[in-house]
Amino acid sequence: MTCSPTKKKKLCRFNCCSVSNTPSALMNRIPDPAVPTHVAIIMDGNGRWAIGRGLGRIFGHRKGVEAVRRTVDAARESGVRYLTLFAFSSENWRRPADEVNGIMELIASFIERELDNYHRQNMRFQMIGERHGLGPKVLAALTRAEAQTRDNTGLHVVVAINYGARGELASAMRVLARKVAEGALDPDAIDETMVGEHLDTFGIPDPDLVIRTSGEQRLSNFMLWQAAYAELVFIPCNWPDFDRDMFFEALGEYARRNRRFGAVSSPQAALTDF
Ligand code: FPP
Numbered sequence: 001m002t003c004s005p006t007k008k009k010k011l012c013r014f015n016c017c018s019v020s021n022t023p024s025a026l027m028n029r030i031p032d033p034a035v036p037t038h039v040a041i042i043m044d045g046n047g048r049w050a051i052g053r054g055l056g057r058i059f060g061h062r063k064g065v066e067a068v069r070r071t072v073d074a075a076r077e078s079g080v081r082y083l084t085l086f087a088f089s090s091e092n093w094r095r096p097a098d099e100v101n102g103i104m105e106l107i108a109s110f111i112e113r114e115l116d117n118y119h120r121q122n123m124r125f126q127m128i129g130e131r132h133g134l135g136p137k138v139l140a141a142l143t144r145a146e147a148q149t150r151d152n153t154g155l156h157v158v159v160a161i162n163y164g165a166r167g168e169l170a171s172a173m174r175v176l177a178r179k180v181a182e183g184a185l186d187p188d189a190i191d192e193t194m195v196g197e198h199l200d201t202f203g204i205p206d207p208d209l210v211i212r213t214s215g216e217q218r219l220s221n222f223m224l225w226q227a228a229y230a231e232l233v234f235i236p237c238n239w240p241d242f243d244r245d246m247f248f249e250a251l252g253e254y255a256r257r258n259r260r261f262g263a264v265s266s267p268q269a270a271l272t273d274f
Helices: 023-029 046-051 057-078 097-120 136-149 165-181 192-197 244-256
Strands: 038-042 082-089 124-128 156-163 209-213 231-235
Touching: 046 057, 057 082, 057 097, 057 244, 082 097, 097 124, 097 136, 097 156, 124 136, 136 156, 156 165, 165 192, 209 244, 231 244
Parallel strands: 038 082, 038 209, 082 156, 124 156, 209 231
Antiparallel strands: none
16 A cells, blocks of 8 residues: 655644744734733743753853843734743742852843843833842843833833742732731732732733743743733743744744633634634
């Protein structure tokens, strides 16, 4: 018996599904309502990228900065309104001092180098996380970037540094508890909106899509409250290899999902033809 030649299916960049469009063509076909308002990214795998090449971990972080640049450009191009990047967790202080200092240096110099350019492009910068404990250089760069871009209305880039969701929630609880103890707040008035207003992300819509690179499939103390209904996309490549096409593929995957928020259907359920 001879096999009849079959047309080989084109796989997506994650090699997990067949696709009929290139990511850029796919982006043109995603209807506006299916583009997420807020994409948050756990940029994982810098260390593995470097070690796999016989390099020190900091080389992976350096390469990771290039992926940050590509991703910011892709987010602007796609029409996403908010992009959150998890750059340094409150647990990352457990790493060797050289690596911690190297990451802080990379964040500070990235902001210093890109700030004027991003400001011209009407982008806004905001930091979430605990400022206490950050070094003066990175703190100065973040403070300047926030002040300079405060009134911008384009892509809103949120950088999570020294951030941990449990710490963020505990801090919100402390503020609310203090108000109750002072008699300024009735405990029965505490609802989900009020809790959200006491988080670092106050004013920022919840992420619609959380992307994590490196193949790990967990949230690692990232936006535990805010990501309650986020769609999760796990990408089996390390962060330094992440590119524009992968970003668009992730948006395509998001657009194919049917978000129900506990209900039974959503208008997005119809948007499956791409
Ligand atoms: C996770 O990979 C990555 C980090 C902890 C640091 C991320 C920092 C950057 C990409 C640099 C600059 C950031 C900005 C916003 C300019 P990992 O080291 O945990 O990788 P591993 O799991 O393979 O060890």
